[in-house]
Amino acid sequence: MSIMFDSLKKRLSETIKAFSNKEKEEIGNEEPSEYNSTIANEGGLNEEITYNEVPTKEESEPKGKPDRTESKQKVKISGITKAKSLLSKTVRLRDSDIDSFIEQVRMILLQSDVSFYTTEDIIDKLENELKDRELSKKNLDEQLMDSLRNAISDIIGKEKFDMIGYISEKVESGIKPFTVMFLGFNGTGKTTTIAKIAYNLKLKGKSVVLSASDTFRAAAIEQLDYHAKMIGVPIIKGNYGADPASIAFDAVAYAKAHSTDCVLVDTSGRQETNKNLISELEKIARISKPNLTLFVAESVAGSDLADRIKEFNSHIKIDGLVLTKLDCDAKGGNAISVSRETGIPIMMFGVGEGYTDIINYDPKIILDSMT
Ligand SMILES: Nc1nc2c(ncn2[C@@H]2O[C@H](COP(=O)(O)OP(=O)(O)OP(=O)(O)O)[C@@H](O)[C@H]2O)c(=O)[nH]1
Ligand SMILES: [Mg+2]
Helix, strand or coil: CCCCCCCHHHHHHHHHHHHHHHHHHHHHHHHHHHHHHHHHHHHHCCCCCCCCCCCCHHHHHHCCCCCHHHHHHHCCHHHHHHHHHHHHEEEEEEEHHHHHHHHHHHHHHCHHHHHHCHHHHHHHHHHHHHHEEECCCHHHHHHHHHHHHHHHHHCCCCCCHHHHHHHHHHHHHCCCCEEEEECCCCCCCCCHHHHHHHHHHEEEEEEEEEEEECCCCCCHHHHHHHHHHCCCCECCCCCCCCCHHHHHHHHHHHHHHCCCCCCEECCCCCCCCCCHHHHHHHHHHHCCCCCCEEEECCCCCCCHHHHHHHHHHCCCCCCEEEEECCCCCCCCCCHHHHHHHHHCEEEEECCCCCCEECCCCCCHHHHHHHH
């Protein structure tokens, strides 16, 4: 099962195609003498404009942050240059055209739940990529897409994360048991993610014990028990209503007694606003002393996800995020911006309901899924 940001990918590529076709058409159809008046009209300028030679690099170099309004007042391409541009294989986009293209990209990103600040950062970088650049007419759309990829890549970075490798290394370096606690809102995929990680750890030869510390939700214990049996790992469980921290304590004690490599602690879903449930979580963390705390969130969550995680993180330090349900036609925005907004790295993606439907975080996957 692969990640699908289908609608975002489709919208971005359609926008880029339409824009580059329009540009190519205009370049092809315009006569040099008419070109300048088109620019004047598009810029909304009523005054008469004298067309000068193309400014030198020094002249056109923006001082500090580029002022779009100011740059619109300048007409960059003379009749002579346009004639050259008709013949040449390259084109330099007009500021007004870059503006309208960028505006469309901005809308698509915002509507796909990329946060406001991250969107603005991507837009700034895209603007810098496109401004004053000679682009080849032949594959204009590919170059625009490359520019967008570069802009997004700057935001999401290049670092991958290998969860199973990371845990294995820690265990081998003597941190044993290595305890991972899972938390998050209701129904985001915590228990399923635990099962997936247990399955993959076992596959890599690591021993695992599960802690059924969701003693609250109906059937939560049976759900984890079912996975434990399917995967073939032990589970420590109590009764419903039992103290979840004491179950986690028992699981860690079991791991110590049996020389088990990892303890995976399930917890019940909760909202960041519920003080009692948050303090219950603090107690589980205090008693089980997790080496890693993972927040499991749905990639389909809205654009307020980062703020909600930050609130959670102010009570319990979250080391990493797992974004689930990326197979459910997620808008994709959270995968781009949630890490930057919260300062917490995404470590894994859930991409289905099966044990193998989990993949390590890799920024290239995000880029390939949306551009
Ligand atoms: N399509 C898809 N479904 C998922 C994924 N992860 C979990 N699910 C499904 O989401 C539903 C909820 O998963 P759980 O693992 O029970 O979620 P939870 O966070 O433990 O839920 P609570 O304990 O009730 O808070 C189940 O039907 C899972 O099969 C995923 O990556 N993709
Ligand atoms: Mg659960």
